[in-house]
Amino acid sequence: MGAVMHRDRKKLIIVCGLPGAGKTTLAKQLEAKLGAVRFCPDEWMSDLLLDLYDEERRSKIEALQWKLAQQLLTLGLIVIIEWGTWAREERDNLRLSAHSLGAKTELYYLSAPLDVLFNRITNRGMESPSIKKEELKHWMEIFEAPDEDEMALFDYAVYMPQEILK
Numbered sequence: 001m002g003a004v005m006h007r008d009r010k011k012l013i014i015v016c017g018l019p020g021a022g023k024t025t026l027a028k029q030l031e032a033k034l035g036a037v038r039f040c041p042d043e044w045m046s047d048l049l050l051d052l053y054d055e056e057r058r059s060k061i062e063a064l065q066w067k068l069a070q071q072l073l074t075l076g077l078i079v080i081i082e083w084g085t086w087a088r089e090e091r092d093n094l095r096l097s098a099h100s101l102g103a104k105t106e107l108y109y110l111s112a113p114l115d116v117l118f119n120r121i122t123n124r125g126m127e128s129p130s131i132k133k134e135e136l137k138h139w140m141e142i143f144e145a146p147d148e149d150e151m152a153l154f155d156y157a158v159y160m161p162q163e164i165l166k
Contacts, residue, residue: 009034010073011155012098013080014091017110019131020120022162026080026108039065042126052127066094073103081113088144095125095154104155109146112162 013030015023024040042052043059050057062083067078069079077105085091095105117140118133151157 003096003112009028009078010076010101011106012058012069012094013078013106013108014085014101015080015108015110016081016085016091016146017054018084018086018112018117018139019127019136020117021110021112022084022120022160025085026110027080027162028057030080030108034078034135036080037069037072038049039069040082041065046126050133066097069102070097073098073101079103082154086143088146091146091150092153107146107151107157108153108160109124109158109164110160111145111150114140 002031003080013027013034013036015027017023024042027038027040030036033151043082044061045054045058047053052058065081065083069081071078071134081094083090085094091107104143111130114137118136120133121127121131121136147158151159
């Protein structure tokens with residue numbers, strides 16, 4: 001009987017944004033509120049003592065997380081992907097895969113101005129070596145922010161500017 005109840009909850013939540021935007025804060029709140037399973041590659045990499053900037057290992061961890069996430073969605077659970085998902089193509093692939101499993105999809109897009117992002121990153125002191133402001137500025141330029149057309153493809157989508165997550 002419990003599995004039937006879970007099927008109604010089958011959902012993929014994508015938390016999208018640049019470093020310092022508040023993804024982890026929001027994802028942890030959603031995880032606790034919804035009883036979801038949250039996937040964050042930074043946490044896995046940190047626990048495994050891996051370099052957060054090792055893109056090859058990050059990609060492998062995200063692939064493993066997505067494999068597990070799909071199994072959990074199949075079981076009718078709520079899954080939160082907290083990868084940043086900077087590219088539209090990546091978000092599309094996650095959304096379409098989740099829909100193919102019969103899951104609803106939600107997108108939370110978080111953003112903040114450069115100075116706010118940089119101050120948050122500096123204050124948390126998690127990255128080693130630290131992120132330079134120029135790097136962050138470059139990342140802002142290559143980040144593909146979800147537009148209204150993309151957001152309309154999700155069952156639920158919301159844009160959350162920095163003021164919301166103080």
